[in-house]
Amino acid sequence: EAQVTQNPRYLITVTGKKLTVTCSQNMNHEYMSWYRQDPGLGLRQIYYSMNVEVTDKGDVPEGYKVSRKEKRNFPLILESPSPNQTSLYFCASSFDPGGLGTEAFFGQGTRLTVV
């Protein structure tokens, strides 16, 4: 089954304790990205990756890092989480045939609470 898998689904952590949210897709998609969803602000892109070793900032990248060492995986790293990073996070992937845009597939989300 074609899918995007995020882990963990729920996470409560303390301020400053480094954490990683994993994302994996089994569709051989080139393009992957991370979004956060906040009440009143909707979904906003954090980082994206066009392919292995190619990453770039989205609209709200502050406080986050990403890496793309393998095509299937795109982890989101919070090196020093703060309470304003409490949010619902989504990983997405899509096939990128020359940048023409295709259907995006989303993971089930990770609800992060930073206390």
Place this chain on the structure above:
Amino acid sequence: KQEVTQIPAALSVPEGENLVLNCSFTDSAIYNLQWFRQDPGKGLTSLLLIQSSQREQTSGRLNASLDKSSGRSTLYIAASQPGDSATYLCAVMFSGGYNKLIFGAGTRLAVHP
């Protein structure tokens, strides 16, 4: 600035009604438009994808239309059911945006028996 707006923000209807949810976007240069469903605290389920060259897509009781020139899309839900209760999100992939989706704020739908 590329923006996506959804109207209404919330909708409450009795079971069986036909519904229209609206989505407007500020730039007609798009690759595609996707409609998603989100249940409370859950992930995004893709409902329909309309490519920029298409006018509409249908899946079961759902029909989505696209009018690029006017910057509008509508999601039509026929014979609504309580199980349709969810938030519906419209997302646009604008040209030159490297596959980034710009989301509307959503329409929260409640269908009561």
